[in-house]
Amino acid sequence: MTLKFIHAADLHLESPFEGLMDDEIPQKLWEQIFNSTFLAFSNLVQDAINQQVDFILLAGDLFDRDNQTPKTYNFFYEELDKLNAADIKVFMIFGNHDYLNISASDLKLPNNVYVFGNQVETKTFNLNDKKIAITGFSYENRWINDKMIDNYPVKSNVDFQIGMLHGSEANTGDNYAPFTISDLLDKKYDYWALGHIHKMQQLNANPPIYYSGNIQGRHKNESGSKGYLLINDVNGNLDVSFHETSVIIWDNLTMNINENNTNQIINDLMSQIYKNQYSKIHLLEITFNIKQNLLNINHDELLSKIQNTLREEYDNLNAWVYDIRFSINDNEKISSIDDDIWQKAAESIFTKDNIMDISKSLSKYDFIQNHLDNDDIQDNLLKQAKINLLGNKGNIDED
Known part of the structure; x- marks a missing residue:
């Protein structure tokens, strides 16, 4: 059939x-x-x-x-x-x-x-x-x-x-x-x-x-x-x-912002949209990854300027930006933590007693118990946690 x-x-x-x-x-x-x-x-x-x-x-x-x-x-x-x-x-x-x-x-x-x-x-x-x-x-x-x-x-x-x-x-x-x-x-x-x-x-x-x-x-x-x-x-x-069958695509685009220069931000965005070569209209929400010191960028003002720029160009670029949002990189957030707060938290959490209590179910294995008995275990766990939280930045203060 x-x-x-x-x-x-x-x-x-x-x-x-x-x-x-x-x-x-x-x-x-x-x-x-x-x-x-x-x-x-x-x-x-x-x-x-x-x-x-x-x-x-x-x-x-x-x-x-x-x-x-x-x-x-x-x-x-x-x-x-x-x-x-x-x-x-x-x-x-x-x-x-x-x-x-x-x-x-x-x-x-x-x-x-x-x-x-x-x-x-x-x-x-x-x-x-x-x-x-x-x-x-x-x-x-x-x-x-x-x-x-x-x-x-x-x-x-x-x-x-x-x-x-x-x-x-x-x-x-x-x-x-x-x-x-x-x-x-x-x-x-x-x-x-x-x-x-x-x-x-x-x-x-x-x-x-x-x-x-x-x-x-x-x-x-x-x-x-x-x-x-x-x-x-x-x-x-x-x-x-x-x-x-869709004639319009809803999409999102992520870009990094490294400076508080509105004209440069818009130029970079237009360049990226142009490079994407959309074949049909894309309605875009833009996510700008920014650093904390750039939080003073005004959302409404930037969106308005982007849309004013696109008003005459959207038909050629096949794109319209309907909204923007800002996101602070997680590593940026963590690396900005006051060092005193980090040290106090580390001292209260990475203690020998806490480590042994959390790992007690694994202590029945001799090779794990021997590893936990190592005098350097506390420092090693602290360093690894810092690397996991901060990425490669976690190694900076330890070198």
Whole structure:
């Protein structure tokens, strides 16, 4: 049997990108950000047509809310209609963000689309002389505490069965159709298409159980490339591969600051961004590693100057800095400890009695006991602790 399909989820069309829009972001860039979920879905649809897949699975949270604007719904319909023209079926469920509070049959969608209702159901069809079954359900409310997985039937007399589920593992404590991996395995399905978690991850290899993640990151906690999974089944050999759809990448960049010169800091940052040669827009949070004597650098002032510099250049650099933060190197923190405090702490902790008390369980071994009886053990442990805390600086005062 030859079978090819796409597993995607969490489109979150019309995501508001709350907390990002402010007066500093150029209007053109803001429009790119707001439209990114739409463009990502268009990328998926075009890939499906180019790849000539048999069908697409959309595993919930297709919209960011349960009431879509006409513009968003029309966009979604038109994209699905492109798939209809290419004879590509679409099977979809609704999740906790876009829960379905009307009958699936009342939805006006192209003929190639099948929407699962609020009760677990199985759709069966023939493909290349093989019988395919897909089981799933759509949320009726925002929260589902029940283990809906218990209502999924065991694999029936079909050649290939897929389970679609928008939910989370029971051990997370979420109220989203909880399940365990063993629950899924008990159903004997050939593939599980999961939604709800926005990071692509594999929960099981054989049979494959996957979260596809979302198709476009929407904030800094959804960093990196986002996309869909393409599944190829050739005579029982299942291959799962990730394909990117995101048009904007949330990312972070770390740089060292060695001087309190704002212009130099900005020049160094622009140079680093240029060297990175971003192929698509990157929304960056910059972490500046600084020394303690540079703590007087003003966060808001530096960020404002960086954004003013980028205002005319972001399109060429494919980058916008939405925030910065400062971090003091751990070694810098420790090396600044007053020497008197260090000495007092060392004298009270690295005593012969403390060493013997902590190591008493090891004293039953003669070679360890002989090592602990060495008169130099106290000094040696003190030196090693200092090296571990301060790095190579720990050796400076001992030479």
